[in-house]
Amino acid sequence: MARLVGGCATEVGMLEGVLDHVLIDEATLQRRVKELGQVISAEYQGKDLVLVCVLKGGVAFLTDLMRRLTVPHEIDFMAISSYGGQRTESSGVVRILMDLHADIAGRHVLLVEDIVDSGRTMEYLLRALQARNPASLRVCTLLNKPCRRVVDVPLDYIGFDIPDDFVLGYGLDFDEKYRNLPFVGVLKQYR
Ligand code: IMP
Ligand code: MG
Numbered sequence: 001m002a003r004l005v006g007g008c009a010t011e012v013g014m015l016e017g018v019l020d021h022v023l024i025d026e027a028t029l030q031r032r033v034k035e036l037g038q039v040i041s042a043e044y045q046g047k048d049l050v051l052v053c054v055l056k057g058g059v060a061f062l063t064d065l066m067r068r069l070t071v072p073h074e075i076d077f078m079a080i081s082s083y084g085g086q087r088t089e090s091s092g093v094v095r096i097l098m099d100l101h102a103d104i105a106g107r108h109v110l111l112v113e114d115i116v117d118s119g120r121t122m123e124y125l126l127r128a129l130q131a132r133n134p135a136s137l138r139v140c141t142l143l144n145k146p147c148r149r150v151v152d153v154p155l156d157y158i159g160f161d162i163p164d165d166f167v168l169g170y171g172l173d174f175d176e177k178y179r180n181l182p183f184v185g186v187l188k189q190y191r
Pocket of ligand 1: 057113114115116117118119120121122165166167168172173174
């Protein structure tokens with residue numbers, strides 16, 4: 001049996017006890033991704049652009065964003081793990097599980113992330129990628145939690161600033177699940 005939640009067929013009860021409320025609905029997400037696509041396309045005209053997606057959370061955002069770009073570009077992926085023992089906190093201990101295939105030296109790199117929370121993951125990624133001498137290195141994050149920032153990191157494109165909630169959906173997981181939701185929702189009672 002299935003029912004419709006925000007346009008996505010889910011098993012009955014899948015979100016019960018998990019979803020508190022929808023924070024950013026599907027239409028609002030798509031409208032903002034389109035706007036970001038327009039801005040990024042204008043700024044990268046005539047440049048050798050590589051979108052670097054951080055797996056797994058950035059994947060829904062990347063696939064929508066790239067289809068809004070009107071400039072030629074490549075995509076590449078990095079997989080990292082940034083969690084310690086807890087399920088809703090990043091530890092700051094980042095490990096590269098899968099590295100890029102592309103050589104980014106001399107190329108314009110745009111890092112596509114799902115969310116910047118403490119900033120520790122982003123700080124690590126920026127340092128790791130900068131060492132490979134790209135022509136430019138910028139960050140596009142769908143979500144930003146400014147009130148949780150521990151490390152100051154430069155964010156060039158931000159989809160939405162959000163409050164201090166643990167969110168899931170549209171690529172973001174809770175315990176590796178709920179990435180498929182077409183909206184961003186707030187997890188019930190997480191702290
Ligand atoms: P940071 O290192 O604290 O900035 O955390 C960054 C990573 O933690 C993100 O790329 C996400 O994978 C994960 N994360 C942080 N906040 C959330 C959230 O609210 N929901 C799901 N994942 C999150
Ligand atoms: Mg992430």
